[in-house]
Amino acid sequence: MLDFSSVKDKVVIVTGASRGIGEAIARCCAANGMKVVCAARGMEKGEQLAGEIQGNGGSAVFRQTDCGDPGAVKDLIEFAVDHFGGLDGIVNNAGIGLGGFPLHEYDLEDYDKIMDLNLKGVFAGMKYAAEAMFKSGSTGGFIINVASVAGLLPQRGQALYTAAKFAVVGMTRTAALDYAPYGVTVNAICPGYTLTSMFDGIPDEAMNFFLRDCPAERLGKPEECAYIALFLASDMARYISGAAIPVDGALSAGSKNMINWKHPEIRSAARRV
Ligand SMILES: NC(=O)c1ccc[n+]([C@@H]2O[C@H](COP(=O)([O-])OP(=O)(O)OC[C@H]3O[C@@H](n4cnc5c(N)ncnc54)[C@H](O)[C@@H]3O)[C@@H](O)[C@H]2O)c1
Numbered sequence: 001m002l003d004f005s006s007v008k009d010k011v012v013i014v015t016g017a018s019r020g021i022g023e024a025i026a027r028c029c030a031a032n033g034m035k036v037v038c039a040a041r042g043m044e045k046g047e048q049l050a051g052e053i054q055g056n057g058g059s060a061v062f063r064q065t066d067c068g069d070p071g072a073v074k075d076l077i078e079f080a081v082d083h084f085g086g087l088d089g090i091v092n093n094a095g096i097g098l099g100g101f102p103l104h105e106y107d108l109e110d111y112d113k114i115m116d117l118n119l120k121g122v123f124a125g126m127k128y129a130a131e132a133m134f135k136s137g138s139t140g141g142f143i144i145n146v147a148s149v150a151g152l153l154p155q156r157g158q159a160l161y162t163a164a165k166f167a168v169v170g171m172t173r174t175a176a177l178d179y180a181p182y183g184v185t186v187n188a189i190c191p192g193y194t195l196t197s198m199f200d201g202i203p204d205e206a207m208n209f210f211l212r213d214c215p216a217e218r219l220g221k222p223e224e225c226a227y228i229a230l231f232l233a234s235d236m237a238r239y240i241s242g243a244a245i246p247v248d249g250a251l252s253a254g255s256k257n258m259i260n261w262k263h264p265e266i267r268s269a270a271r272r273v
């Protein structure tokens with residue numbers, strides 16, 4: 001039977017928690033009794049979120065952090081340990097998108113922009129959180145990295161983002177091997193097209209492309225990533241480590257081909273989303 005009570009009172013850091021997928025994960029963890037350190041650059045929204053969680057009887061605190069700065073990530077983890085007395089897990093979610101053009105059109109500075117946050121920031125989060133979890137004596141430790149379908153299947157026009165996300169998946173699987181004997185699970189969640197501010201202001205033409213491209217013919221909801229994160233944080237998932245789990249409406253499952261149903265009446269009866 002599904003039982004999420006094991007997450008109660010676990011201390012978790014969620015980076016990039018002020019909006020989008022990170023916010024949904026922070027809310028879901030807090031709603032299930034976890035002690036949540038919400039980290040993001042945006043102070044106002046982050047404090048508002050932590051205040052709202054507290055107002056609903058949950059336990060959360062906001063810490064302003066630039067996750068592209070490894071020193072700031074180290075401070076964040078020390079803060080979490082001081083504030084809640086230990087650490088059980090981290091969700092390395094903060095990330096930016098940058099691209100939509102061929103590789104040669106990237107500037108050299110774009111490389112640092114993407115890698116500093118999407119890769120080095122995740123590395124720093126994993127490194128300092130792992131040390132803190134071991135020192136805390138956590139018995140149900142977990143690291144969850146929010147990668148992307150671009151970490152499983154290269155995305156045209158996203159050379160640097162794809163490189164960073166493939167590296168995050170590689171680092172996730174390696175650390176899973178490193179920590180498996182010591183009871184810390186390490187997994188990645190790989191969202192597909194998910195309705196967050198990453199899609200703010202995109203032209204209709206682009207939105208229609210994403211809808212057509214995704215086999216499920218819809219965008220994902222941030223909560224759909226949060227449910228997986230909660231499960232991975234729970235003791236029901238202690239034997240799951242080194243996985244890169246797509247939450248993408250089958251986007252990374254393979255390429256789409258022409259298909260004709262032999263029985264169109266059954267197709268008409270099939271529920272459309
Ligand atoms: N939305 C999608 O379609 C999608 C698809 C695949 C993967 N992802 C990944 O999911 C993660 C979250 O994306 P989202 O769609 O929720 O984005 P978002 O832009 O809605 O939220 C990003 C969050 O990261 C924070 N952030 C940005 N730069 C930061 C920094 N330097 N330090 C600390 N926090 C910072 C922002 O404040 C915000 O809270 C990212 O790693 C992204 O690559 C998103």
